[in-house]
Each structure stands twice: as structure tokens, then as C-alpha cells.
Amino acid sequence: MRSPKLAALELRRFGRGKLPRAALVSLLLLPLLYGALYLWSFWDPYGRLDRIPVALVNDDRGASVGKERLTAGDDIAEGLRESDTFEWHRVSAAEARTGVEDGTYYLSLTMPKDFSERIASSSGDVPETGALQVRTNDANNYIVGQISRTVFSEVRTAASTKASRSFLDRIFISFSDLHGKTEEAADGADDLKGGIDKAEKGSKDLADGLRTAKEGSGKLSGGLSDLDKGAGDLEDGAQQVADGTGKLADKVGAAADRVRPFLDENGDTIADTATLVADSTATIREHLDAFVTTAPAAATGTRTASDTLDDVYQRRCEEPVLPDAACADLKKAKDAAAKAATLAEDVDTVVKNYGGDIKAFDKDLQTLEKQARALAKAAPTLSADLDNAVAKVNALDTGATKVAKGAKTLHTGLGTAKTGAEDLDTGVGALKTGAADLKGGMYKLADGSGKLAGGLHDGAEKIPDYDEQDRDKRTEVMADPVQLATKDLHKAPNYGTGFAPYFIPLSLWVGAMVAYMLIQPLNRRALAAGASPWRIALAGWLPVAALGVLQTVALMAVLDWAVGLQMARAAGTVGFLFLVTACFAAIVQWLNARFGAAGRILVLAFLMLQLTSAGGTYPVQTSPGFFNAVHPFLPMSHVVDALRRLITGGGLGPVWQACAVLVAFTVGALALTAVSARRKQVWTLDRLHPELSL
Secondary structure (H helix, E strand, O other): OOHHHHHHHHHHHHHOOHHHHHHHHHHHHHHHHHHHHHHHHOOOHHHHHHHOEEEEEEOOOOEEEOOEEEOHHHHHHHHHHHOOOOEEEEOOHHHHHHHHHHOOOOEEEEEOOOHHHHHHHHHOOOOOOOOOEEEEOOOOOHHHHHHHHHHHHHHHHHHHHHHHHHHHHHHHHHHHHHHHHHHHHHHHHHHHHHHHHHHHHHHHHHHHHHHHHHHHHHHHHHHHHHHHHHHHHHHHHHHHHHHHHHHHHHHHHHHHHHHHHHHHHOHHHHHHHHHHHHHHHHHHHHOHHHHHHHHHHHHHHHHHHHHHHHHHHHHHHHOOOOOOOOHHHHHHHHHHHHHHHHHHHHHHHHHHHOOOOHHHHHHHHHHHHHHHHHHHHHHHHHHHHHHHHHHHHHHHHHHHHHHHHHHHHHHHHHHHHHHHHHHHHHHHHHHHHHHHHHHHHHHHHHHHHHHHHHHHHHHHHHOOOOOHHHHHHHHHHHHOOOOOOOOOOOOOOOHHHHHHHHHHHHHHHHHHHHHHHHOOOOOHHHHHHOOOHHHHHHHHHHHHHHHHHHHHHHHHHHHHHHHOOOOOOHHHHHHHHHHHHHHHHHHHHHHHHHHOHHHHHHHHHHHHHHHHHOOOOOOHHHOOHHHHHHHHHOHHHHHHHHHHHHHHOOOOHHHHHHHHHHHHHHHHHHHHHHHHHHHHOOOOHHHHOOOOOO
């Protein structure tokens, strides 16, 4: 009998009653229940996170940043409540702590009181970081804690980005303010340079003016020196005049006493004499220059003539041998000559007292002329007017004394003025030197102010000045300068699709394992009849492989139509699973055929080994070294890799490799089963009475 007929006979046993038929249906549905239920339960857990109760505590009091109010806690809380992440419950800190402890909430997120203050401190003197406080309890659920770390990392990043945007925005605003202030400073520097240029020109004018003032002060000092010298001469002359007028007053007084009786007796003669004096005075005034020049010579000549007459008179009259009749005349001549000499000397003294001041002398002569004429006119009453004349002479003497005193005061004052002028000349010289230094300093200051203005203009051009739109764009980039540009190649749409390559082969393995609990791995009739071991192996394998095909069809139909599994290569996936179920059936058949009841335990153990080393959840590289070592040599490792490419897309290299591995495992398992069938054809005492039966 051929192997297909033997397989058909094995399956026909399940049609003899209700329980066998129910068992067959169970075999068909077991992978479906196992795989579909698992995938359905894990299908999209991240899409239902909004059902997880989470406590939200917002104790943030807010903060003021300039004229703006910062409420980072309220902003984050509002954003979280509007999101689809977790079911947020606004509670107090105590309620959150109690809820996380007793399981009412899986975790809690707390914004502390100083959260906004710490964020706002980024623009202050002591910047601090704001801390979001997360409380988890792995006793409630470990996976939720892991998910929360990812979610809250995104929340922290968003909050940090927002805080950075606010901080950077203030920086860019400060740049604009600094740019404006620098431009104002540059304009001010331009004005300063203009003012300094004017000041520099003014300092030049000041230096030139002080140079001129120095020359003038020098001339003033020299002039005052000359005036001081002249004032000294004036003082001496005025004193001489005062002395002369004093003598004149004395003589006039004495003469008045002597003349008064004479005046009474000789009024007419006096009038004639006064007229003669006036006329003589007029004549002298007409020849004043010659008179002043000849006065000293006249004084000398008259004195010489007087002395000569004195000698002649002495020889001829005082010591004569014989009396001389001319002695009387000689005596008169001697006396007249003496008077003339005295008069000439007096005149010379008067001229000397005037110190060569002809105008003053002329003025006095004019006065004398007037007075002489007035005397001539008043001669008849001259005696009566004598007292008035004496009084006037005395007044003249008093005035001359005052003039002398004033000249002395003038001399003293001019001496003080001379000293002050010398000090002024020295001070102006110092000012001239200082003005020269000021001129040089102002030149340097003007040059420096020009450089300052140029530097400020250059600095203003280098300082950025952003408008609101440009500032927002730059703030956005700098607040989050690195973007994660992800490109998912063959992205799985949900959690269930990502785990399908792991759960589908698991369910098919379980289906084969349970099938060989009801179906004999080796047909007893064929063994008893001495059939070929290969026929016996195929006869035991084909029914389970056929059931596996039906299980695969049912499982994939439900996953596709009911659960919503989207496959990039649906036909290829189903065809590959046919090969998978055939391979799994061959392996499970051999373990049961070779080891009997213990084989069922080995089937379960082999399943566990494959699940832990297949890399169906975490990458196998994250597992201990043992699992990395056995990973390449187990069929489910290749099945998982191939199904990922068939369901989500990608290159088919791992698929063809998996097909080759599955064919090799299938053929190898069938060969080993045939060997076991060959051994089973020999009955032993152990087969009749096994040590263990299940």
C-alpha cells in the first residue's frame, strides 16, 4: 500500500464518530486560536495608550520674564491633555503618590512649584534646569514604565525646545537692541567727532590767540615798565616844583611884608612895573625855547659878572691906596649885578624845577603874565589885594604839594601794575604752552574719535539685526538644531504586524505538536506489514502536513480578513508557510517516532529553545552568548527572518535561504523518521512494556 493511501486511512479514522470529528476540527482551529488570539491581543497596544490612567500634578506657580508671564506647567499640562498619550487625571501630589502605590494610576507626572522659575532663570544670573518629576511602579506594570520613559523623553524634549525658543528669542531681541544701541553710539561718536573737530579748531584759535596775547602782555609789561620809570621822573619833578612853589610862597610872603608899605606909597610905580613884567613875560613866552636854553648860561654869566664887580669893588674901594671917586657908582653896580645874578639863578632854578617841561613853564608864564597885567590893573588897589595874592601863592604851593604827592602815589601804583603785568605775561606764557599742548591733545582726540566712530559703525554692521520673522526662524532652528530625519524601510504599520513573524510559526509548531498527540507518527499497520521505512515515514507525515496546510489557510484567512494583517507578499507568505508547516511536522514526527512518549517533552523543549534564540522580540544580539551560538542552526530563526521580508517587504535573500534550510530540515527529519521506522519494525520487550507512556 502506498504512503498516500496510508495517510488517508489515518485521517479516515477521525470520521467514525462525533468526538474524532471534533478533535479534527480542534486540530484545524488550534493554530488559529493560538496565533490569531495572541496577535489580536498584541495588535496595537501603542494605539490604545489613552486608556491607561496616569496622574498629572501641576504645582507650577508660573514666573515673570520681563513684561511676559511664563506658565510652562500649564502649557505642558494642556498639551498632554489634548494628546492621545495616556488617560490623564489632574490630581494633587498626595493623591498621585497614593494612586501610583495602590495601582489606581500606573504612573504620575509632576511639574514642581518652581518649574517656570527655573526655566525663566536661563536669562538670569544663575540659570537652573527645570525638572519634570516622574513616579513609576513596576509592581503595577513594567512595560508601562518603559513606555513612559519614551513618552516623557519626548515631553522633556518638547519642553526644553520651548524653553530654548523663549531664551534664544530674548537673545536675538537683545542682538537687535544691541545693534540699535550700537548704531546710536556710532551716530553719537559721529557727533562727538564733529564737536571734537570744532574743539580742535577752537584749540588752534586759542593757541594763536594766546600767542598774540603773549606778545601783547609782553608789550604791556614793557610799557608799564616805561610808565613806571616816567612816573618816577614825574614824582621827582613834581617834588621839585613843590619845593619851588614853597620857596616862592615864602619869598612872596616876606616880600609882601616888605612891599606892602611900598605899595601904599608907589601904587603907580608898581602898576608900571607890573605892566613891564607882563610885557617881559610875554616877550619871554615868545622866546621861551631860547630862554630855557639860555637861562643856565645867563645864571652863570650874571654870577660871573657879579663876582667880577665884587673883585673890582674890593680892589678899588675897600683896599685902595688912594680914594676912588667912582666907588659909589661901583657899589651900586656891584649890588645890581648881585641882584641880577641872584635873579638869573632863581630863573635858572625855576627852569630846572620844571625839568624841561616847556609847556608847563609856558603855562605858568602865561599865568604870570595874566597876573602881572592883573597886578598892573589892580596896582592902585594892590595893597588891598596883596593878601589875596599871597593867598593864591600859598594855594599854588599847596597844589604843587598835592601834585607831588599824587605823582608819588601814581609811581607806586604803576610799580604795582608793572609787577602785575610781569605776572600776567608769565601766566599768559604758561597758557600759551598749555594751549599748544591742548592743541596737540585735541588733534589726537579728533583722530581717536574718528577711529571710534568708524569702529562703532563697523561693529554695528557686524551685529545682527533680525526682524520678527527671521528671528522666529532662527530661534526655531537653534532651539532644535538637530532633526531626526528617519526613513523607515518597509515600516510595519503596528505592533501586531511586527510580531506576526514570531507568533505565526509558533502557532504552526503548536499545531503540529498537538496533531501528533492524536495521530500516530508511524502507522502501526505499515509497521506490522513490513512496509518500506520511507513509506512508513511519509504515511505518518502526510496527514499532519495536510492538516498543517489547512491550519495555515485558516490562520492566514482570519489574520487577513478579521485581524487586519497586511502582507507585502500575501501569496508568497502563504506558500512559504506551507513549507514551514511541512518542516515542523517532519521534525515533530521524528522526535515522537524516535523517542516515543519522551519525544513529546523534547518537542516542547525544542520549541522553547527556538523561541528564545529566534530573535522574534528583541534582537538576538541582546541575548546571552548561548542563544547567539545556536541561533543560526535552528529552523525557526530562519522562518522569522523570512516572514519579516514577506510580510513587511524587503529583499528575498533571507526567504530563499530559509526555504533551503527548511527543505534540508524536512528531508533530514523524514530520513531520521525512516531510520526510526526501520527500528520500530523489530519488536522488543521495551516496546511491549515501555517505561513511560503519555
